[in-house]
Every structure is written in C-alpha cells, then in structure tokens.
Amino acid sequence: MSLLAQKNPEAPAGSHSDSAAAFVPDQSRAERKTSYAVDDFAVPGGREEAWRFTPVDRLSALFHVAPTQTDKVTVDIQAPAEVTTSLVDPKAAGVLVPADRVAAVAWAGEAKATLVSIPAEAELAEPVRITITATDLARVNGHLVIDAGHHSKATVVLTHRGSAECAANVEIKVGDGAELTFVTVQEWDDDAHHVTQNDALIGRDARLRHIAVTLGGKVVRVSTNARYSGPGGSFEGLGVYFADAGQHQEHRLFVDHEAPHCHSNVEYKGALQGDTAHTVWVGDVLIRASAEGTDTYELNRNLVLTEGGRADSIPNLEIETGEIVGAGHASATGRFDDEQLFYLQARGIPEDVARRLVVRGFFASIVARIGVPEVSDHLMEVIDAELGAVPGIGAIEDVA
Amino acid sequence: MATLEIRGLTVTVDVEDGTKEILRGVDLTVKSGETHAIMGPNGSGKSTLAYSIAGHPKYTVTGGTVTLDGEDVLAMKVDERARAGLFLAMQYPVEVPGVTVSNFLRTAKTAIDGQAPKLRHWVKDMKGAMEALRMDPTFAERNVNEGFSGGEKKRHEILQMELLKPKIAILDETDSGLDVDALRVVSEGVNRAKDSSEVGVLLITHYTRILRYIKPDFVHVFVDGKIVEEGGPELADRLEAEGYDRYLATQA
Numbered sequence: 001m002s003l004l005a006q007k008n009p010e011a012p013a014g015s016h017s018d019s020a021a022a023f024v025p026d027q028s029r030a031e032r033k034t035s036y037a038v039d040d041f042a043v044p045g046g047r048e049e050a051w052r053f054t055p056v057d058r059l060s061a062l063f064h065v066a067p068t069q070t071d072k073v074t075v076d077i078q079a080p081a082e083v084t085t086s087l088v089d090p091k092a093a094g095v096l097v098p099a100d101r102v103a104a105v106a107w108a109g110e111a112k113a114t115l116v117s118i119p120a121e122a123e124l125a126e127p128v129r130i131t132i133t134a135t136d137l138a139r140v141n142g143h144l145v146i147d148a149g150h151h152s153k154a155t156v157v158l159t160h161r162g163s164a165e166c167a168a169n170v171e172i173k174v175g176d177g178a179e180l181t182f183v184t185v186q187e188w189d190d191d192a193h194h195v196t197q198n199d200a201l202i203g204r205d206a207r208l209r210h211i212a213v214t215l216g217g218k219v220v221r222v223s224t225n226a227r228y229s230g231p232g233g234s235f236e237g238l239g240v241y242f243a244d245a246g247q248h249q250e251h252r253l254f255v256d257h258e259a260p261h262c263h264s265n266v267e268y269k270g271a272l273q274g275d276t277a278h279t280v281w282v283g284d285v286l287i288r289a290s291a292e293g294t295d296t297y298e299l300n301r302n303l304v305l306t307e308g309g310r311a312d313s314i315p316n317l318e319i320e321t322g323e324i325v326g327a328g329h330a331s332a333t334g335r336f337d338d339e340q341l342f343y344l345q346a347r348g349i350p351e352d353v354a355r356r357l358v359v360r361g362f363f364a365s366i367v368a369r370i371g372v373p374e375v376s377d378h379l380m381e382v383i384d385a386e387l388g389a390v391p392g393i394g395a396i397e398d399v400a
Numbered sequence: 401m402a403t404l405e406i407r408g409l410t411v412t413v414d415v416e417d418g419t420k421e422i423l424r425g426v427d428l429t430v431k432s433g434e435t436h437a438i439m440g441p442n443g444s445g446k447s448t449l450a451y452s453i454a455g456h457p458k459y460t461v462t463g464g465t466v467t468l469d470g471e472d473v474l475a476m477k478v479d480e481r482a483r484a485g486l487f488l489a490m491q492y493p494v495e496v497p498g499v500t501v502s503n504f505l506r507t508a509k510t511a512i513d514g515q516a517p518k519l520r521h522w523v524k525d526m527k528g529a530m531e532a533l534r535m536d537p538t539f540a541e542r543n544v545n546e547g548f549s550g551g552e553k554k555r556h557e558i559l560q561m562e563l564l565k566p567k568i569a570i571l572d573e574t575d576s577g578l579d580v581d582a583l584r585v586v587s588e589g590v591n592r593a594k595d596s597s598e599v600g601v602l603l604i605t606h607y608t609r610i611l612r613y614i615k616p617d618f619v620h621v622f623v624d625g626k627i628v629e630e631g632g633p634e635l636a637d638r639l640e641a642e643g644y645d646r647y648l649a650t651q652a
C-alpha cells in the first residue's frame with residue numbers, strides 16, 4: 001500500500017472524514033461487465049456494488065426500454081459554423097459500451113446517435129451549446145457523440161432542463177493533441193430522474209476536461225469513464241453539486257490508465273442542505289501494469305450545511321505497477337464550520353452573508369478551475385439563490 | 401464616550417460530564433480612551449471572558465450582565481455586538497478558506513458602517529494600514545488567515561481593529577507568538593488606533609512585555625475565573641518580578 005501516496009490526506013480544520021479509506025476490492029474494477037444487451041443486466045435491486053447507494057425504487061421507469069416522447073422534448077444545438085452535426089449509427093464512435101442496465105436501455109431506445117463533430121485543428125471561438133429541455137416527466141433516451149478532431153480546441157456545454165425520465169449515453173472522442181472541455185449541467189426540475197453514462201477516449205497527448213455540474217433533479221446519477229488511446233493524455237474531471245432536501249446526486253468516476261505517461265486529476269466538491277439530501281461520489285482509478293509514468297490524483301470534499309444531509313465519498317485506487325509518478329487521493333466531509341461563522345460574525349457580518357461567504361469560499365477554487373465563464377457565473381448565481389433558502393436565514397442585501 | 405460594563409459575570413462550558421464553571425463573577429468597567437490590562441496565569445479564564453463578551457456560542461452565561469452604554473450586550477447576536485462597537489482580536493484567529501482578506505475586510509467594513517465604503521478611500525486606507533503593519537500587499541488577495549504565520553495572524557487582527565474602528569477592543573494575547581520586532585509593529589498599530597480614536601482597550605496578556613509598548617491605565621489580576629487584585633501600571637511591574645504564585649498560593 002506504500003504506493004498510495006497521499007498528497008493531501010488531512011481534512012480541513014473542523015471537519016471530519018467519514019469516507020472509507022481507499023481499498024482494493026475483491027474484484028478488479030476492470031472486470032465490471034459491459035454489454036449492449038439490456039438483458040445482460042438484471043434489474044437492479046439496490047444491493048449490487050454499482051447500485052448500493054442509489055434509490056433504485058425511484059428509477060424503475062429507467063430500467064425498461066421505452067421510446068423517447070419526442071413531442072415533449074426539445075434538443076437545441078448552437079454551434080460555430082465549422083462544427084457539423086449529424087445522425088449516425090450508434091456504434092459508429094465505438095467509445096462507449098453500456099456498463100449498467102440504464103445505459104443499455106438508453107442505447108436500445110435510440111436508433112441513431114447524434115454526432116457533433118469538431119474538425120481537426122479547428123479552434124472554436126464559442127462553445128457548442130446543446131440544451132435538452134423536457135416537460136411532464138417525458139421519457140428521454142439520449143445518445144450523444146462528441147468527436148473532437150486531432151489538434152482541435154473546443155468547449156461543449158450540454159445542459160439538461162425541465163422534467164424528465166432521462167436515460168442517456170455520451171461518447172467523447174478526443175483526437176490526438178486535441179483539447180476539449182465538456183461540461184454536463186444537470187439543472188432539472190425537482191421531479192426529474194436522470195441516469196447517464198459518459199465515456200471518454202483520450203488520444204495521444206490530448207487533453208479532456210470533463211465537468212459535471214449537478215444542481216437539480218430528484219435523482220441524478222452521472223457515471224464518467226475515461227480511457228486513453230495513446231500516451232501523454234490528460235484527463236481532468238471536475239464536479240460541483242448542490243443537493244437540497246430530497247435530492248439524490250451521484251457521481252461515479254472510473255479512470256482507466258492503460259497507456260503510459262498519462263495524467264488524471266479529479267476534483268469534486270459538493271454542498272448539501274436540508275433533510276435527506278444525499279450525495280454520492282465514487283472515484284475509481286485503475287493503473288494497469290502497462291501504465292508506467294502515470295500521475296493521478298483525486299479529491300472529493302463535501303460541506304454539510306444543515307442537519308439531515310448525507311454525503312458518501314468512496315475513493316478507490318488499484319495499482320498494478322510501481323513505475324508511476326504519483327497516485328493519491330483525499331476525501332473529506334465537513335459540517336459547516338461554526339468557528340468560521342463566529343469569526344466572520346464577530347466582525348459584524350450577518351449570519352446569512354457569512355454563510356454565503358464561506359460556501360462561496362468552499363467552491364471558489366473549483367469554480368475558478370472550470371474556466372467556462374457562462375457556466376461558472378451561472379453556477380455561483382444558483383448557489384447563492386440556494387443559500388438564500390437555508391432555513392432561518394432571510395434574504396438580505398449581499399454586501400460581499 | 402462609550403462604557404463597557406461587566407457585572408457579576410458567571411460563565412460555564414459544556415464538558416463531557418455536565419458543565420464546568422469558568423468565570424466566577426467578573427466585575428469590570430472599560431471606558432473610551434482607557435487601556436486596561438488583564439493579566440493572569442494560563443487557564444484562568446481570560447479567553448473565556450473575551451469570547452463571552454463577543455458572544456461565542458460555546459460559552460453559556462449563567463449570571464451577571466454585560467452592557468455597552470446601557471444596552472444589553474448579552475441579548476445581542478454576535479454580529480450585532482460587533483456592529484454595536486465591540487471588537488475581539490482573537491488569540492487563535494480562524495482560517496476561512498476561499499475568502500480573500502480584501503473581500504473579508506470590505507464585507508466587514510460595510511456591515512459595521514451600514515454602507516459600503518467609498519472605493520477610492522477604502523483601497524487607500526487598507527493599503528496604508530497594511531503598510532504600517534509591515535504586511536505585504538499580497539496579503540489582500542490571500543485567504544483569511546490561511547497559511548498565515550502566528551505573527552501574521554496577529555497583524556491581521558490589528559489591521560481589522562484599525563480599519564473597523566471599534567468603540568471597545570478586546571485584545572486576547574495579541575503579544576503571544578510575536579518576536580520583538582513584530583511585537584513593536586503590532587503595538588504601534590494599537591497605539592495608532594488609540595491616538596486616532598477614542599477606543600477603549602482591554603488587553604489580555606500573560607506576560608508584561610507588551611505593556612512596555614502599550615501603557616495600561618489599569619491592571620487587573622485574573623485568577624481562577626475572577627479578578628483578584630486591581631491597581632495601576634505598577635501592579636504589572638510587581639507581577640513581572642513576583643509572578644502569579646502569590647495569588648495561586650492563597651487559593652490553595
């Protein structure tokens with residue numbers, strides 16, 4: 001276990017870590033089943049490793065194949081002129097194979113995939129914006145393919161709004177030397193259920209920034225899997241989530257290091273407020289024997305703002321070679337720090353403003369890393385609005 | 401002219417098996433322009449007194465009164481006390497990750513004054529005060545107390561005192577952890593605040609060395625949760641020479 005060098009194992013002052021220490025499971029993460037066939041996956045009962053945190057009883061609609069209710073769903077794509085969109089054979093990209101029943105159901109529910117192509121060497125001046133909006137708990141099966149040509153530079157923002165039962169797959173292919181930022185924003189209404197699998201294949205010396213922002217929905221589960229098709233690739237997985245009473249937000253990551261000299265860095269931060277707010281973060285990293293020179297680090301921090309919230313945080317490192325640059329993880333869940341609150345209030349700052357300062361402070365570093373202003377600005381606005389709703393705190397003029 | 405009046409203050413904290421009484425009837429009056437030194441051995445309850453006046457939730461007031469110009473301080477929330485004119489420079493200032501010093505100071509100033517400071521004046525005041533305390537300008541963009549050395553934290557506390565201009569300032573062991581140079585710089589800051597305003601100062605300390613720079617008008621000896629002797633500056637000299645043994649012995 002000496003390889004599990006913890007770069008930053010300590011929790012911030014006043015918080016406690018309630019996560020399991022990194023562990024090597026009986027079964028390697030690599031052996032998890034993948035298949036296009038729905039029937040290869042039993043309907044989850046909730047005790048399976050991959051489903052043990054998820055309220056599967058609320059997801060029953062997503063365990064069965066049904067067509068997309070196209071009359072209640074709109075998909076809006078805005079892209080710079082050099083980007084092309086088309087409908088393609090689902091297997092054309094070859095990046096994703098469903099890894100759970102919902103992904104297989106989503107696959108079966110869509111005859112074609114929507115391909116968004118960024119030409120090789122193109123540098124997009126504006127992000128590609130894809131917005132999915134649904135109403136009345138409409139059934140949505142999604143299959144999106146982002147293909148970033150070699151040495152291209154682009155940002156793609158996928159936003160989910162409204163009310164849906166959404167099962168989706170996203171394939172992300174990053175060509176050699178390309179730099180892609182992909183943002184998936186879950187800003188559903190309170191009743192939505194959304195389970196999505198995002199698989200990325202990162203080319204030689206390519207760089208992917210995958211950013212998940214989850215603010216809405218009743219149950220949201222985003223599984224992100226990253227692989228490398230050549231050496232020198234880099235994966236940055238960032239996530240921000242804010243769970244209210246009754247919301248379940250789950251983010252699962254699996255970074256599979258097989259190519260040598262690749263880099264991965266995962267940072268997820270979440271806040272919880274209200275009764276039964278539940279967040280789950282699972283960060284699996286596998287460094288295969290061939291992945292010499294790997295450098296990986298993952299971090300998850302949770303801030304529990306009120307009583308009754310629960311944050312599960314499970315980092316998991318599996319290392320099959322000693323020839324690595326670094327492998328570490330840190331995970332901590334803290335309560336809102338009363339000492340910080342006291343310090344700020346002792347300077348005359350009202351409690352609600354003090355809370356907002358601290359929560360903004362908690363998210364500040366990761367928001368700065370997002371680097372897509374339209375996403376980070378909006379995110380902070382939503383979080384501010386959420387904090388205005390903390391029980392016992394009235395909305396007052398922000399003096400910050 | 402402001403008056404902080406503490407009468408018969410008793411305070412407990414929650415401990416594993418019930419509560420523990422720490423303050424056992426404190427009587428003290430601090431007026432504008434006065435400087436009081438509270439001196440006492442470790443664990444005598446000096447910080448408890450400071451925190452109780454500021455309203456830290458860990459401490460439970462079980463008896464007595466604290467008023468500022470007749471207003472009931474104990475009925476006020478923490479931030480209300482600060483806005484009423486009380487300031488506590490803490491023995492162990494708290495780190496606030498992600499909140500920059502400049503944002504923090506501006507937010508505090510706005511809250512205390514009830515309106516945002518004029519930007520041009522504010523930037524100038526802040527820069528000037530930082531310079532006088534020999535704080536590097538880059539501190540403004542660092543997170544509050546995060547990674548600050550002990551001495552830097554204390555300078556930052558006095559910076560706040562100078563900028564927020566309280567009526568009564570309680571300085572809890574502001575001298576601890578400071579080398580001679582830093583002690584002088586910090587003391588000069590306190591003296592600047594005293595010269596430029598009517599601030600009343602309650603200086604809590606274990607040692608007399610800070611009293612060489614900040615001259616007290618009154619010295620109170622604090623032992624086992626209450627004041628056991630009071631006098632002028634000469635009392636500090638006696639404590640310097642004799643220590644606290646005399647008071648501790650009579651207790652036993």
Ligand SMILES: Nc1ncnc2c1ncn2[C@@H]1O[C@H](COP(=O)(O)OP(=O)(O)OP(=O)(O)O)[C@@H](O)[C@H]1O
Nearest residue numbers: 413414415422441442443444445446447448449606
């Ligand atoms: N939360 C607490 N729980 C238990 N005991 C406490 C708590 N806070 C303070 N005490 C105890 O109360 C007593 C007074 O503590 P306080 O910090 O006020 O002393 P002090 O005079 O400031 O000491 P020092 O010179 O070391 O700063 C000590 O015995 C301390 O251990």
Ligand SMILES: [Mg+2]
Nearest residue numbers: 446447491573
């Ligand atoms: Mg003390």
